[in-house]
Amino acid sequence: MSLCIAGRRGSLARSAWPRGGRQALDIDTLIDTIYATVPRAQNALSEFAQPWRLYQIAILALAFLIAHVASRMIEPRLEARIRAMEAVPRQRMRFFVTVLRRLRPIIFIVLAWIAVFALRATTWPSRSYLVALVASLVLAWVLVGICGRLIRNRVLRAMITWSAWAFASLAILGQLDTAADMLDAAAISIGDLRISLLMVLKGAVTVALLFAGAGLLSNAAERRIRAVEDITPASKVLADKAIRLFLYGVALFIGLQSVGFDLTSLTVLSGAVGLGIGFGLQKVVSNLISGVILLLDKSIKPGDVISLGDTFGWISELGARYVAVVTRDGREYLIPNEDLITGQVVNWSHSSDLVRIDLKFGVAYSSDPHAVRRLAREAAATVRRVVGDPAPVCHITGFGDSSVDFILRFWIRDPIGGITNVRGDVFLALWDAFKAAGVEIPFPRRDVTILGGDRPAGTGAGAG
Structure with missing residues (x-):
């Protein structure tokens, strides 16, 4: 007689399994396993139900209740003071609002760490372990959330914040090495190239962080370039796009190299992909090159007033693929760069604003x-x-x-x-x-003169 575990729901069925089939458990072995597991579960439950563990849970619950009540009382006053601020930079205002939205967990963190220090000063450090663990997790969540608001791109922000919070949580719980080993074990090999889930995650997070840093540097460079008055608007746009392209390219290259990804293995693949892109994206490439030409020859620049066909307006933006033209009725036309190169364009303010x-x-x-x-x-x-x-x-x-x-x-x-x-x-x-x-503005007028005299013979009503 043997007992087996079968079915999706774990139902027990008695059967005799053939040799080489599923593993069979003897009834005595199963009973011994159950008797061995029950005491461990009882020990874990009794350990969790120890008085100091219950005290720590009560301290956490009390700290959360106080933080909730305090945030409900303080948040409206702080929000009113923030709204009353004048001439505050937008970035600083966003930081104030971000901190205000996390006021309750911030108060909870302060109260929890006060309780940790008090417990460690009066009793054994192990009796404050649970409070310190929860406080550390909440602190990591708050810091990651506040720092993540610096990233404007939503996809990058979500990727970086979730990755950072997972890393911090595993590090605090002491399971970072275990999780890394599990992710590294999930891998596939293509020739000499081995790609693991850990490698993919590291590469994605590293590239996301580098892209975020490249975005911050690009924005700072853009502000510096715009402040220079000796550079023409077209040169400013060209310099900004060149800096962005360079920084993002370097970020991608460094990100892939930092995780051990061998870029030389992709040489043939990149050549084939480049050839396909060259045939399939001719118009896109043409618009990109046309945009570079427009920036270099300075024939079209932001702020110019142009006419192209029936479209009359001023240029609000020079993009990599198109030029944004805003008309007087508020419509914004996205004109491909190639049309401005090959077509006839009237630039009302090319060499002079007259x-x-x-x-x-x-x-x-x-x-x-x-x-x-x-x-x-x-x-x-x-x-x-x-x-x-x-x-x-x-x-x-x-x-x-x-x-x-x-x-x-x-x-x-x-x-x-x-x-x-x-x-x-x-x-x-x-x-x-x-x-x-008294100057008269005339309108078209025709004078009709009827000439008199006898009609020719043979005409009239009675003729014939």
Whole structure:
């Protein structure tokens, strides 16, 4: 007679297993195992139920209750003081808010460590082990959470914070070496290359940390570059992108090398992947190269006002693949860099911020053209956005069917403010000036003259 364990739910079934099948347990061996396990469980339960263990649990519960009540009382006052702060940098404000959201665990940590020091001063250190363990775990959680807020990328922040908290927890619990051995045992081998789960995790965490550091350095370099006034906007964007590309490339290379990943084994694979990318991403590569050309020749730069087809607006961002153009109606167009290289683009502020605008109008033949020219120049000069140097000019362009045709030319320095609105303002100023001076603005008119005389013979109603 033998007893076996079978089925997914661990049901017991009596059967005789054939040789070479599943392992069979003799009933006497199973009973001995149960009798040996019960005392160990009883010892563990009795050890956990010792008075000092129960006291420590009670101390932790009391510390949590006090921290909860204290945080409910203090948090609204601190939040009001933080909101009342003025001229505080955004990064510092985010730090204050992060600490405020973790006020309860911070108070709990302070109370728990006070209890640990008091217990160690009055009794054996082992009688404060549980309180110190929980306090250390909560402290690690709070520190990792606060430091993780420095990382803006959510994916990197989640990866780094969870990895750091798991590492700290295993180190505090003394299970770091055991967990490392288990992860290293889960591995696959491809030729001479051995990839273990521990290696993958180390590489991911190391690259994430290096990427976070590269991001912080890139942001600091970007702020420094923007503060330099002697560099053109296009050169600033080019320098910023070059620094970011270099730092992220170095971070990836160092991260893979630091975990023992042999990059030479990927030479053939990277060549094949590069060839496939070259054929499949021709447009993407073309846009990337076009973006570099735009930054180098400085034909397009942030802040320029351009016209491309029916799109008129100012450039808000030069990306690696596209140029962001914001129009007057608030729409943001993402124009591929290749279109700006191969197409015809009107840059209203390429070499100078002066932009000339032409207005065509006509007056009646009864008006004095010399007075009309003077009135037009004076009317244009009254509009706020029209500059005085160069001054507005007005010329006769022809004698039309119903009017004497003129063209009014004036200059502005802020095309980013729009063209249609300043045209409208000048037209209104012309209307008011002509109306005050009695100058008539004609509309198309046709005169029909009916010639008299006898009709030719054979015509009329009774002819025929």
